[in-house]
Amino acid sequence: MENYNYTKYHPMDEIYRWMEDVERANPELVSSTIYGYTYERRNITLLKLGQNNTAGREKKVIWMDCGIHAREWIAPAFCQWFVKEIVNSYKTNEKLEQMLQNLDIYVTPVINVDGYIFTWTNNSNRLWRKSRSQSLPNSTCYGVDLNRNFKANWGTIGVSFDSCENTYCGESAGSEPEAQAVMDFVGAMVNQTLCFLTIHSAGQLILLPYGHPEISAPNYNELVSVDPNSGSSRDWARLIGIPFSYTFELRDKGKFGHLLPENQIQLACEEAYVGALSIITYVHEKAFNNSIVSNSAATTVKHFTLASGIAMMIWSTIMAVFVATGFI
Amino acid sequence: MFPLWLRLYLSRDKSRTLRPKSLRVWKPIPAQHRSFCSHFLHYFLSHCPQNEVFSEEEGAEDVMATGELNPNHYPAQRAAKVVQHYLTTRYGSPYRLFGLQRVHSGNAEDVGDSGRKYQLEIAVHEIISNTTQKCSAEVFFPHGQKQESPQVQASCEELLNISTKAQEEALYQQYKMNQTLISAQNLPDSHGHIEPDTKPLWHLGIVASSFIMLKESNENTLYNMAQVANITQLATENDQLKFDCHTLLHDMVSQVNTHNYELLDALENGRKSKLFP
Numbered sequence: 001m002e003n004y005n006y007t008k009y010h011p012m013d014e015i016y017r018w019m020e021d022v023e024r025a026n027p028e029l030v031s032s033t034i035y036g037y038t039y040e041r042r043n044i045t046l047l048k049l050g051q052n053n054t055a056g057r058e059k060k061v062i063w064m065d066c067g068i069h070a071r072e073w074i075a076p077a078f079c080q081w082f083v084k085e086i087v088n089s090y091k092t093n094e095k096l097e098q099m100l101q102n103l104d105i106y107v108t109p110v111i112n113v114d115g116y117i118f119t120w121t122n123n124s125n126r127l128w129r130k131s132r133s134q135s136l137p138n139s140t141c142y143g144v145d146l147n148r149n150f151k152a153n154w155g156t157i158g159v160s161f162d163s164c165e166n167t168y169c170g171e172s173a174g175s176e177p178e179a180q181a182v183m184d185f186v187g188a189m190v191n192q193t194l195c196f197l198t199i200h201s202a203g204q205l206i207l208l209p210y211g212h213p214e215i216s217a218p219n220y221n222e223l224v225s226v227d228p229n230s231g232s233s234r235d236w237a238r239l240i241g242i243p244f245s246y247t248f249e250l251r252d253k254g255k256f257g258h259l260l261p262e263n264q265i266q267l268a269c270e271e272a273y274v275g276a277l278s279i280i281t282y283v284h285e286k287a288f289n290n291s292i293v294s295n296s297a298a299t300t301v302k303h304f305t306l307a308s309g310i311a312m313m314i315w316s317t318i319m320a321v322f323v324a325t326g327f328i
Numbered sequence: 329m330f331p332l333w334l335r336l337y338l339s340r341d342k343s344r345t346l347r348p349k350s351l352r353v354w355k356p357i358p359a360q361h362r363s364f365c366s367h368f369l370h371y372f373l374s375h376c377p378q379n380e381v382f383s384e385e386e387g388a389e390d391v392m393a394t395g396e397l398n399p400n401h402y403p404a405q406r407a408a409k410v411v412q413h414y415l416t417t418r419y420g421s422p423y424r425l426f427g428l429q430r431v432h433s434g435n436a437e438d439v440g441d442s443g444r445k446y447q448l449e450i451a452v453h454e455i456i457s458n459t460t461q462k463c464s465a466e467v468f469f470p471h472g473q474k475q476e477s478p479q480v481q482a483s484c485e486e487l488l489n490i491s492t493k494a495q496e497e498a499l500y501q502q503y504k505m506n507q508t509l510i511s512a513q514n515l516p517d518s519h520g521h522i523e524p525d526t527k528p529l530w531h532l533g534i535v536a537s538s539f540i541m542l543k544e545s546n547e548n549t550l551y552n553m554a555q556v557a558n559i560t561q562l563a564t565e566n567d568q569l570k571f572d573c574h575t576l577l578h579d580m581v582s583q584v585n586t587h588n589y590e591l592l593d594a595l596e597n598g599r600k601s602k603l604f605p
Contacts, residue, residue: 009519119518126518127554127576127585145583166583202580254552255427255455257578261520 006081007265009073012042012117015109018080019045026087029100036181039133040114044181049086050104057102060287061193062280063186063242065108068146068178068233070115070128071258072201074250074268079109079199081269082276099284103194111178112146127258129166131176139163144170147198149179150236157230169231182233187240194283195244196237197276202249202257244283248272397434397446403547404434406581407446410545411465414480415452415487416538422499422528423492425535429453429460443470444547452484456492456531461485469547477543499528503569509561516555529559529571536590537575550580557587 004018023030029049036044053059066079086105090096110116114132118125130143141164148159154173155161162168174180186193237245251260251268260268397404405428412428420426429451436446446467453460463484470476503510515530516522522530533556541551554576562570573590 123514123518127578129583166585202578253427254578254580256516256520257552257554259516259518259520259555261516261522264520 004080004084006077006084006269008262009077009265010080011120012110012113015076015080016043016045019047019109022047022083022087029087029090030083035185036177038112038114038178039131039176042113042117044108044111044113044178046106046108047083048104048106049083049100051090051097051100053101055101058192059102059104060284061189062103062105062195062197062283063193063237064105064197064199064276065111065182065233066199067108067110067112067116068198069200070112070119070130071126072250073119073258074201074260074265075199076110076116077265078248078250078269078272079107081265082273083107083109085273095281099281102288103280103284105280108182111182113178115143115146130168131178133170133176135163135171141168144168144176145231146176146179147200147233148231149174149176150231150233151183152231152235152239154231159230173231179233183236186237186242190240190242193237193242194287195246195279196234196242197246197248197279198233198237199248199250199272201260202252202254244279246279248276394436394438397436399431399434402550402581403436404431404446404448406545406547406550407434407436407467407469408448408450408465409550410467410478410542411448411450411463411480411482412452413538413542413545413551414465414482415463415484416535417542419487420531420535420538421492421496422531422535423456423495424490425455425531427453427455432462439468441471443468443472445469452487454487454490457490459490461487463487475544475546478545480542500569503561504567506561509563511558511560512556513558514555515559530556532571533559533573533575536573537577537588540588540590541577548581552578552580554578554585 004021010018019032023032029051031048032045033048034043034045038044050059064079064082066075069075086096086100090100112131115128115130118132119128128143130145132142133144134142135144141162144163145159145167148154148167148169151173155169158167159169160167170176170179174183186196232247234245234247250272251264256264393401393403399405408428408431412426415426432449432451434446434448436444439445446469448465448467450463450465451460452463461484463482465480465482468479470478510529512523512526512529515526515533534553537553541553545551556573556575558572558574560572562572564570575588575590577586577588578584579586
């Protein structure tokens with residue numbers, strides 16, 4: 001694990017091996033779970049980051065998934081980066097250690113394993129987006145847009161019913177094993193789940209689910225819709241009652257799009273890490289310390305080095321929204 | 329991805345600038361529509377039903393925002409992206425490319441039944457010199473039965489301050505004098521990498537694609553060029569440089585990728601200072 005290069009993109013077999021290595025090297029913090037199987041029968045694996053809670057309090061849950069869209073390589077890279085940062089800093093960061101005693105952070109580096117592997121096969125498959133399922137035996141087209149397959153106003157807005165299209169939503173809500181695996185696993189712990197983060201790329205914005213007030217994030221590119229994005233995991237999470245549900249869209253805005261150069265992985269991940277950790281810290285404070293929102297946020301943010309001013313602006317904008325809406 | 333075949337003609341003329349002179353596009357039509365077109369690989373766009381090649385987003389908003397727009401929301405952002413494509417077609421070159429930095433403000437109004445007009449204040453980023461400047465722009469999206477190109481007017485502060493002539497001239501000479509015809513694929517590659525000596529070809533692909541992206545844009549699209557799949561120099565007998573170019577375009581809204589085939593003429597950079605009409 002020490003030799004693992006987090007500023008390169010890794011094929012799936014290396015990511016599987018990395019997960020084993022991380023778990024083996026950090027048994028007191030990391031444990032893995034296979035919580036489903038893809039269409040092509042591959043493991044859907046997550047890493048749970050958390051420590052024993054000495055006070056015996058019920059642990060709350062943070063969910064993070066990456067790679068729901070196969071071509072967004074920066075997303076799995078970020079999930080790996082995130083785990084690496086937590087593992088490398090929790091022993092020397094008191095606040096983080098405290099949070100890990102109260103929270104379990106479930107990280108799935110690659111949900112759409114079949115699709116991700118497909119994008120590695122050759123250049124012409126690099127921009128594949130969907131899963132690799134085949135609905136009908138003699139169908140010529142493969143795959144479902146997994147982020148249109150969740151049970152949240154499935155099949156209404158922004159989808160296609162054509163199996164050849166990139167936003168094909170599947171035969172029915174939850175028809176795809178990958179989406180169903182998430183819904184089953186998270187659904188079973190919905191009461192403990194504080195936060196649902198799903199990581200994407202090539203938009204550079206934070207998307208809020210329906211019902212939240214409009215917010216201007218600084219590196220905003222496009223807000224797809226303030227209405228429910230039909231069948232998306234983010235809106236499913238919100239609908240089943242997870243209070244904080246975000247889509248993180250990492251670099252870039254269109255110059256490289258999904259083909260983000262490896263020399264930008266570090267910057268993209270640093271930006272997103274600060275943002276993700278800020279949200280996690282906020283929900284932790286809200287759930288466990290119940291302190292005044294702005295004060296506690298300011299205090300906890302100091303514990304983390306802010307790698308970029310952009311992340312700080314994201315953070316402060318989110319805070320302004322929560323204060324303004326008097327969120328539960 | 330939309331595959332786009334581009335033929336790039338780079339030639340001398342009076343203004344002697346390394347800029348697109350003319351553009352011819354062939355687009356492969358999906359199999360189910362081929363009955364309308366010949367079965368050759370290349371088609372002229374005008375012969376084929378355009379609106380069936382592109383995937384329309386289902387459930388597109390019927391009621392568009394009018395009046396002052398939120399500059400960060402999609403109506404203003406999509407219109408501003410069109411301005412980016414316009415600026416690239418007008419002023420772009422291998423050494424001058426534009427990105428949309430930010431929308432400061434936007435306003436939209438219906439123009440009777442004929443279409444919708446957007447007025448925008450935006451910040452545009454010239455990527456190669458890494459400079460930013462403000463532009464005022466107007467974008468008109470016609471509403472007709474058939475997809476029609478948006479019409480753009482834009483004025484920017486100092487768009488052409490940095491001269492790129494010397495570099496363009498050098499590039500022209502390099503490609504003209506080469507013993508072998510240059511060719512490159514997958515710019516960028518799967519890992520986002522572009523070989524430095526193929527970067528000008530990537531830029532040429534962006535400029536050429538911008539003509540198509542400008543032409544095909546509407547209020548429900550947000551186009552970027554995803555990749556130059558292939559760009560190949562062709563031999564010419566005159567002063568022109570000629571390229572075949574196959575690019576992939578990505579539409580953020582529908583998430584559809586399309587292939588495009590483009591023919592682009594570009595002119596040699598010259599001694600006259602006036603670059604633009």
